[in-house]
Amino acid sequence: MRAADALVKAMEKQGVDYVFGIPGGANMPFYDALKDSEIRSVLMRHEQQAAHAAEGYARVKRRPGVCSGTSGPGATNLITGLVDAYMDSTPVVAITGQVVRAFMGTDAFQEADIVGLVLPHIKYAVTVKDSRRVVQEFVNAYSVAMNLRPGPTLIDLPRDVQIEEVPNQIDVKPEPQFAKPLPEPDIESIKQAARIIVESEKPVILVGGGAVYSMAGREILELAEHIAAPIVETTMGKGAVPEDHPLVLGVVGMHGRVEADLAVIESDLVVCIGTRLSDRAIGPAKDFQKGRKIIHIDIDASEFGKNVRPTVSLPGDARKVLAELVEYTKHLVAKRPESMLAKKLREIGQAYDEYMMSMDDGKVLHSWKVVSLLTDALPPDTIVTTGVGQHQMWAQLFWKNRAPGTWLSSGGLGTMGFGLPAAFGAKAAAPDRVVVNLDGDGSFLMTCQTLACVADYELPVITVIFDNRSLGMVKQWQDMFYNKRYKDVEYNDRTDLVKLSEAFGVEAVRVESYDELLKVVTRAARSNTALTVDVPVDAGELVFPMVPPGKWLEDVKLPPGFDISQRIVSAGKIS
Amino acid sequence: MMRFVVFVELVNSHDAVAKMLLAVKQGNLGIESINIHSTEDGRNLSAILLLHGEENKAEWLVNKLLNFPYYRSAKILKQV
Ligand SMILES: Cc1ncc(C[n+]2csc(CCOP(=O)(O)OP(=O)(O)O)c2C)c(N)n1
Numbered sequence: 278m279r280a281a282d283a284l285v286k287a288m289e290k291q292g293v294d295y296v297f298g299i300p301g302g303a304n305m306p307f308y309d310a311l312k313d314s315e316i317r318s319v320l321m322r323h324e325q326q327a328a329h330a331a332e333g334y335a336r337v338k339r340r341p342g343v344c345s346g347t348s349g350p351g352a353t354n355l356i357t358g359l360v361d362a363y364m365d366s367t368p369v370v371a372i373t374g375q376v377v378r379a380f381m382g383t384d385a386f387q388e389a390d391i392v393g394l395v396l397p398h399i400k401y402a403v404t405v406k407d408s409r410r411v412v413q414e415f416v417n418a419y420s421v422a423m424n425l426r427p428g429p430t431l432i433d434l435p436r437d438v439q440i441e442e443v444p445n446q447i448d449v450k451p452e453p454q455f456a457k458p459l460p461e462p463d464i465e466s467i468k469q470a471a472r473i474i475v476e477s478e479k480p481v482i483l484v485g486g487g488a489v490y491s492m493a494g495r496e497i498l499e500l501a502e503h504i505a506a507p508i509v510e511t512t513m514g515k516g517a518v519p520e521d522h523p524l525v526l527g528v529v530g531m532h533g534r535v536e537a538d539l540a541v542i543e544s545d546l547v548v549c550i551g552t553r554l555s556d557r558a559i560g561p562a563k564d565f566q567k568g569r570k571i572i573h574i575d576i577d578a579s580e581f582g583k584n585v586r587p588t589v590s591l592p593g594d595a596r597k598v599l600a601e602l603v604e605y606t607k608h609l610v611a612k613r614p615e616s617m618l619a620k621k622l623r624e625i626g627q628a629y630d631e632y633m634m635s636m637d638d639g640k641v642l643h644s645w646k647v648v649s650l651l652t653d654a655l656p657p658d659t660i661v662t663t664g665v666g667q668h669q670m671w672a673q674l675f676w677k678n679r680a681p682g683t684w685l686s687s688g689g690l691g692t693m694g695f696g697l698p699a700a701f702g703a704k705a706a707a708p709d710r711v712v713v714n715l716d717g718d719g720s721f722l723m724t725c726q727t728l729a730c731v732a733d734y735e736l737p738v739i740t741v742i743f744d745n746r747s748l749g750m751v752k753q754w755q756d757m758f759y760n761k762r763y764k765d766v767e768y769n770d771r772t773d774l775v776k777l778s779e780a781f782g783v784e785a786v787r788v789e790s791y792d793e794l795l796k797v798v799t800r801a802a803r804s805n806t807a808l809t810v811d812v813p814v815d816a817g818e819l820v821f822p823m824v825p826p827g828k829w830l831e832d833v834k835l836p837p838g839f840d841i842s843q844r845i846v847s848a849g850k851i852s
Numbered sequence: 853m854m855r856f857v858v859f860v861e862l863v864n865s866h867d868a869v870a871k872m873l874l875a876v877k878q879g880n881l882g883i884e885s886i887n888i889h890s891t892e893d894g895r896n897l898s899a900i901l902l903l904h905g906e907e908n909k910a911e912w913l914v915n916k917l918l919n920f921p922y923y924r925s926a927k928i929l930k931q932v
Pocket of ligand 1 (some may be wrong): 749
């Protein structure tokens with residue numbers, strides 16, 4: 278059989294059921310082989326969207342999403358999605374066509390060194406020049422995408438390699454380098470960490486994307502409840518633990534919940550779980566480290582000390598390490614009574630919510646209210662995706678995720694346009710669940726062609742566009758840091774988003790009230806139909822809290838008029 | 853600022869060499885010398901890198917490389 282047929286058979290064997298992509302000259306043999314397969318190939322309208330769809334699929338299904346593009350532009354269009362997947366540790370396998378071997382290196386038509394282009398931002402990429410290696414390389418790439426810290430991989434197949442005859446290959450296993458065993462927890466370090474926890478007076482638990490991937494929620498809650506520690510999350514950590522649990526204070530950092538920022542400021546120990554401790558989450562590392570101990574749990578040892586030097590580092594799978602840590606901690610100390618600090622912080626959070634709601638004068642629609650009404654109205658296992666910008670920050674502040682894998686957002690790369698194709702991929706992975714894309718008008722316009730796939734493949738997602746007719750987040754920065762010198766951040770009013778959606782075959786409506794919004798969204802959710810809702814929101818909104826870039830969490834700017842100084846325990850500098 | 857000698861065993865591919873140097877770049881490590889030889893009938897390469905940079909970066913580099921299947925082993929031989 279042709280190497281392309283052998284590849285597709287190997288994909289079926291691995292359980293691949295979707296390929297998101299676009300055919301072209303160099304990956305046509307692969308598509309020809311797909312024609313005879315049960316694997317559903319989804320014809321996307323742009324390869325970037327194929328990669329994001331594969332990400333959305335992967336994060337819901339907890340196995341690699343597969344995308345494909347032809348050589349040259351097809352492959353280069355995948356890059357944004359692959360870099361996004363690398364930054365957010367998402368398992369994606371890209372299969373690209375390449376020009377025939379004899380033409381490689383001649384600047385042939387549609388030749389691009391895609392492996393060279395993606396190398397810094399990929400776990401593994403290879404051009405397979407030996408047709409007998411195609412299946413083995415796919416199995417390797419598929420395995421390593423999930424192995425230890427997940428991430429994207431790419432196999433690049435010259436067209437003539439795909440059509441060469443190869444023997445049928447059954448039961449091909451990944452080579453050892455591509456399937457490394459999980460490291461066993463280091464018990465001595467765990468004991469040391471347990472002692473540090475016991476000595477701490479104000480411990481806080483910080484959870485990142487690694488806690489979501491390892492499904493460590495139960496163990497995190499067990500530790501938190503035993504030591505009465507509040508839990509805060511990075512953007513990627515949302516959903517690792519149910520956000521309606523009283524110890525969970527929400528997202529921390531640049532646009533974090535005020536109570537979460539305060540928890541970290543007040544802490545004398547932070548137990549960091551599956552997070553790379555980015556500046557977005559913790560501010561400057563030197564401030565974060567000052568006066569507090571750090572326990573860092575991560576599957577990737579290169580994260581220890583990269584940004585923050587830990588007091589103790591615990592390499593390994595978060596869930597396994599935590600299971601041991603909980604045991605040793607319980608052995609050393611009895612369950613602590615409810616934390617007064619957590620209670621106080623929760624009250625501050627409630628005061629923030631109440632204050633925001635009191636700002637609603639009924640004249641315009643407000644983003645935070647839209648998010649908070651929707652999160653209450655939709656089923657708890659709803660999968661939510663976002664674009665990038667102010668709406669994303671409102672979503673992370675007000676959406677309550679109750680389960681891992683229900684929050685899909687571009688955390689590391691901050692890729693506008695992620696929301697809709699990721700939602701589409703998520704719906705392919707979980708057709709029975711409600712999938713809602715909370716999008717900005719700017720982000721939506723970057724990848725809106727995915728609506729054509731939503732209609733074609735009957736994978737109905739609901740898109741709610743926070744339509745402020747501007748690149749709101751950039752405008753907010755110009756407002757705050759560039760003396761309101763607005764430049765290239767406002768759209769004219771000519772793009773009709775309702776007609777645009779309808780042109781792709783997806784019903785759309787512009788709403789003028791919260792009631793109308795709730796009515797159409799809940800109806801679409803109940804009847805499992807696709808819908809685009811254009812929500813005209815206040816164009817002058819600024820997202821607060823905001824910690825200015827480069828500043829420590831104490832310098833957080835709160836909504837103008839919101840005074841919490843009376844309620845704060847001792848956090849001096851909050852403005 | 854410190855100087856390090858790092859030893860890496862990698863598969864014999866341009867990509868493995870390129871990715872190793874891209875990691876050196878990401879770690880903001882200065883290059884003093886890099887020697888690469890093929891081993892095992894040309895199937896693998898071994899590299900000795902003399903680098904300088906921030907104190908924790910050599911450890912970061914070897915751990916980072918071990919995330920990727922191109923690298924069979926990576927260790928710091930000396931730090932001064
Ligand atoms: C692909 C890409 N280009 C540019 C940016 C820079 N950027 C960050 S937020 C933003 C504005 C986003 O506008 P919109 O999607 O309408 O969301 P809003 O902030 O208005 O809610 C821009 C341009 C980005 N993050 N991604």
